[in-house]
Amino acid sequence: xxxxxxxxxxxxxxxxxxxxxxxxxxxxxxxxxxxxxxxxxxxxxxxxxxxxxxxxxxxxxxxxxxxxxxxxxxxxxxxxxxxxxxxxxxxxxxxxxxxxxxxxxxxxxxxxxxxxxxxxxxxxxxxxxxxxxxxxxxxxxxxxxxxxxxxxxxxxxxxxxxxxxxxxxxxxxxxxxxxxxxxxxxxxxxxxxxxxxxxxxxxxxxxxxxxxxxxxxxxxxxxxxxxxxxxxxxxxxxxxxxxxxxxxxxxxxxxxxxxxxxxxxxxxxxxxxxxxxxxxxxxxxxxxxxxxxxxxxxxxxxxxxxxxxxxxxxxxxxxxxxxxxxxxxxxxxxxxxxxxxxxxxxxxxxxxxxxxxxxxxxxxxxxxxxxxxxxxxxxxxxxxxxxxxxxxxxxxxxxxxxxxxxxxxxxxxxxxxxxxxxxxxxxxxxxxxxxxxxxxxxxxxxxxxxxxxxxxxxxxxxxxxxxxxxxxxxxxxxxxxxxxxxxxxxxxxxxxxxxxxxxxxxxxxxxxxxxxxxxxxxxxxxxxxxxxxxxxxxxxxxxxxxxxxxxxxxxxxxxxxxxxxxxxxxxxxxxxxxxxxxxxxxxxxxxxxxxxxxxxxxxxxxxxxxxxxxxxxxxxxxxxxxxxxxxxxxxxx
Numbered sequence: 135x136x137x138x139x140x141x142x143x144x145x146x147x148x149x150x151x152x153x154x155x156x157x158x159x160x161x162x163x164x165x166x167x168x169x170x171x172x173x174x175x176x177x178x179x180x181x182x183x184x185x186x187x188x189x190x191x192x193x194x195x196x197x198x199x200x201x202x203x204x205x206x207x208x209x210x211x212x213x214x215x216x217x218x219x220x221x222x223x224x225x226x227x228x229x230x231x232x233x234x235x236x237x238x239x240x241x242x243x244x245x246x247x248x249x250x251x252x253x254x255x256x257x258x259x260x261x262x263x264x265x266x267x268x269x270x271x272x273x274x275x276x277x278x279x280x281x282x283x284x285x286x287x288x289x290x291x292x293x294x295x296x297x298x299x300x301x302x303x304x305x306x307x308x309x310x311x312x313x314x315x316x317x318x319x320x321x322x323x324x325x326x327x328x329x330x331x332x333x334x335x336x337x338x339x340x341x342x343x344x345x346x347x348x349x350x351x352x353x354x355x356x357x358x359x360x361x362x363x364x365x366x367x368x369x370x371x372x373x374x375x376x377x378x379x380x381x382x383x384x385x386x387x388x389x390x391x392x393x394x395x396x397x398x399x400x401x402x403x404x405x406x407x408x409x410x411x412x413x414x415x416x417x418x419x420x421x422x423x424x425x426x427x428x429x430x431x432x433x434x435x436x437x438x439x440x441x442x443x444x445x446x447x448x449x450x451x452x453x454x455x456x457x458x459x460x461x462x463x464x465x466x467x468x469x470x471x472x473x474x475x476x477x478x479x480x481x482x483x484x485x486x487x488x489x490x491x492x493x494x495x496x497x498x499x500x501x502x503x504x505x506x507x508x509x510x511x512x513x514x515x516x517x518x519x520x521x522x523x524x525x526x527x528x529x530x531x532x533x534x535x536x537x538x539x540x541x542x543x544x545x546x547x548x549x550x551x552x553x554x555x556x557x558x559x560x561x562x563x564x565x566x567x568x569x570x571x572x573x574x575x576x577x578x579x580x581x582x583x584x585x586x587x588x589x590x591x592x593x594x595x596x597x598x599x600x601x602x603x604x605x606x607x608x609x610x611x612x613x614x615x616x617x618x619x620x621x622x623x624x625x626x627x628x629x630x631x632x633x634x635x636x637x638x639x640x641x642x643x644x645x646x647x648x649x650x651x652x653x654x655x656x657x658x659x660x661x662x663x664x665x666x667x668x669x670x671x672x673x674x675x676x677x678x679x680x681x682x683x684x685x686x687x688x689x690x691x692x693x694x695x696x697x698x699x700x701x702x703x704x705x706x707x708x709x710x711x712x713x714x715x716x717x718x719x720x721x722x723x724x725x726x727x728x729x730x731x732x733x734x735x736x737x738x739x740x741x742x743x744x745x746x747x748x749x750x751x752x753x754x755x756x757x758x759x760x761x762x763x764x765x766x767x768x769x770x771x
Contacts, residue, residue: 145242152250153241156257157234160270163262164230168271173222175730177273178668180211180225187212188220196667197701198368202361204275205312206282207232211273225273233270236281237261243288243573246295247534248580256576259515265561265568275313276562280569282310286320287537287573293342294327294533300342304349311353316566319548321350326540329450330530370689370698399476400433407432410468414461424461432469437497440466442505442550449542452527470494501553505546519571521578538577541570651754651762652724659711660726661738663700670726675714676702677725679737708741715749715767722766729759 173181183201186194193201193208201208211228218224237257244253260266269276289303310317324343365371395403411429415422424447431440444462448455470490477493478485519542526538545567552563648669652658659675660666666673676697678688687698688706695704705711715723725742729735739761746765755762 148250149238149241149245152254153238153257156237156241156254156261159258160233160237160261160267161230163267164233164271168226168230169223173668174272175665175728177222177225178662178664180208180273181222181668182664183208184212184215184225185220188216194364195699196664197370197697197699198364199370199698200361200364202357204278204314205357206309207275207278207313210278222273226271229272229274229277230270232278232281233266236266236277236284239281239284239288240573243284243291244576246288246291247537247573248577252576252580255579256573259572259576260569263568263572265565268561269565272562274562276565279310279313279317280565282306282313283317283320283566283569286310287323287541290323290327290342291533291537294339294537297338300345303342304345307346308349308353311350312357316548316563318350318354319544319551319566321346322544322547323537323540326450326543327536330536330539368691368701370691370696370701372689395476396480399480403433403472403476406472407465407468410465414464418457418460421457421461424458425465428461428465432465432472435469435473435493435497436500437466437469437494438500438502439550440469441498441502442546446543446546449523449527449539449546452530470497473497501550504549504553515571515575518575518578521581522574522576523578525577525581526574534577538574541573545570648726648755648760648762653722655721656724656764657714657721658724658726659705659714660728661734662726662728662730663697663702665728665730666726667700673697673700673702675705676700677705677711677727677738679706679734679741708745711741711745712748715745715765720767722764724754724762724764727761 179201182196183193186192186196187209193205195201207228210232211225214228214231215221215224218227237260240256240260241253244250244256266277266280269280286303286306289306292298293300293303307317307320310320324339324346328339328343407429411425415425418425424443427443428440431437431443440462444458447458451458470493474485474490474493477483478489483489522538523542526535526542529535530539548567649671652670657674658666658670658672659677660673661677663673663676676688678697688695688704689698690696691701695706696702697704705714711723711725727735727738727742742761742763742765746763749765749767751763751765753761753763
């Protein structure tokens with residue numbers, strides 16, 4: 135399970151040897167799109183910050199505010215640019231190098247969990263996984279996040295096996311937390327391990343869990359503390375009065391039923407469901423916490439949360455699955471019956487099985503819809519995940535089992551957190567959960583093939599496994615991922631082999647093309663601050679329409695709204711844009727609207743077209759991702 139003393143160098147040489155085929159597969163796929171022209175949305179952040187690091191040594195936005203996300207990756211990207219020349223290709227190469235390191239970490243983790251065959255299969259699965267490949271050619275910190283997360287899981291698993299010093303794992307956790315807020319979830323792995331570990335060493339596991347929480351807390355406080363200090367230094371303040379930006383939080387699918395409740399019916403529901411919970415507690419007093427949680431969910435008609443809690447409880451304590459079913463199922467049925475009766479009375483709708491099923495479906499979609507999306511994107515891998523999870527629950531006392539079950543719990547918890555925070559489902563945010571599931575899936579492969587626990591590589595197995603994985607990867611790429619291709623409005627005609635990578639890389643904007651459209655005296659108004667700073671080298675005004683396009687963050691400087699990223703003055707309406715055009719009649723105003731995958735592209739184009747219709751205007755560029763229009767202050771009326 136571990137490397138003998140004095141053979142660390144040989145172990146890493148073995149890692150390089152067995153990870154080499156997977157790295158070759160990754161590089162071959164990455165070569166298809168890594169040198170694509172222009173850049174993809176959010177890559178401009180790396181371009182601007184890496185340039186800032188080169189000039190000032192600090193990851194500062196043009197507004198003067200410290201950018202505190204992905205800092206280790208940004209410095210590595212700057213170093214790569216310094217060696218290869220600052221360019222988007224160099225910054226993407228930094229991501230590719232991180233992805234290759236991630237494959238090495240995956241092999242070491244797989245070898246620790248189940249032997250060399252396990253490690254080879256895990257690297258091949260990641261190397262052919264479209265989201266992972268896409269992250270490797272995307273100039274952002276996501277491939278570095280996966281590599282650091284795999285490093286932490288490997289170091290933590292080694293600590294669990296050998297009880298070595300915990301500092302290397304805690305340092306890796308600090309790097310993960312600095313790379314992305316999602317990385318904070320990994321601090322939950324030691325906590326889950328404590329809940330699962332009933333053997334000797336529980337006290338040390340508790341200390342490790344506490345230390346992991348302290349590391350994440352200190353890193354987060356230091357990061358955000360530096361960020362807030364930089365806000366003060368830059369003279370920027372954030373408040374509800376000046377901020378146009380606001381992420382809309384949609385109502386939970388089942389809350390419309392609860393909103394119908396009067397205080398009388400609510401009290402009645404508390405009495406009925408509370409009594410049921412009391413009866414269940416009397417018959418099964420060991421389930422107090424789960425029963426109380428399920429009663430609260432039943433009152434709020436949150437069936438999805440109840441089912442998710444039951445799944446997590448089953449994964450953690452599979453030998454007590456009957457107790458979890460005893461808690462979840464009766465309360466879920468009682469909740470559906472109660473709220474169906476309540477809805478029928480309040481709305482005069484006929485009580486029926488169809489009504490109950492419809493309400494139950496809506497109440498279950500949160501947050502299960504997130505989990506179903508993540509699992510449904512890869513049906514074959516999902517099947518393997520179920521097999522791997524079942525194998526881990528069948529042998530609950532092994533370190534590999536606890537690690538794999540802990541990753542399942544982290545995956546479900548992350549998806550629930552996405553739903554709670556109303557985070558949109560994107561490939562980038564799902565990359566970390568998909569990485570966890572890949573480990574569990576390989577456990578399923580190993581369980582099905584009887585490989586788990588084998589320490590020596592079987593040449594016969596590898597001769598079969600490697601061609602199968604390469605063929606599956608090639609077939610998947612040629613066909614294109616059906617969910618990706620179907621969900622992407624901006625997906626244009628590209629070679630079939632690139633289709634699986636196009637969603638995460640997104641549309642590309644070419645700086646040279648936009649720069650050639652602008653005259654030196656034009657006033658530039660743009661919907662994306664850093665994009666225009668990178669594309670055309672300047673930005674005079676930020677166009678940010680309320681009720682707050684999530685692409686923009688507007689703050690206050692000197693009592694006036696300005697853009698958070700570049701500090702540009704804000705135009706927040708069509709009339710305000712018209713005032714700018716009239717007031718600056720000696721120059722023309724060029725409005726650039728960019729589709730970033732966020733809301734607002736068509737809304738901006740509509741407002742700009744209506745304004746341009748009243749003046750002399752000319753469309754300079756118009757396609758599915760970009761629209762550039764020059765408006766001059768000569769009224770047509």
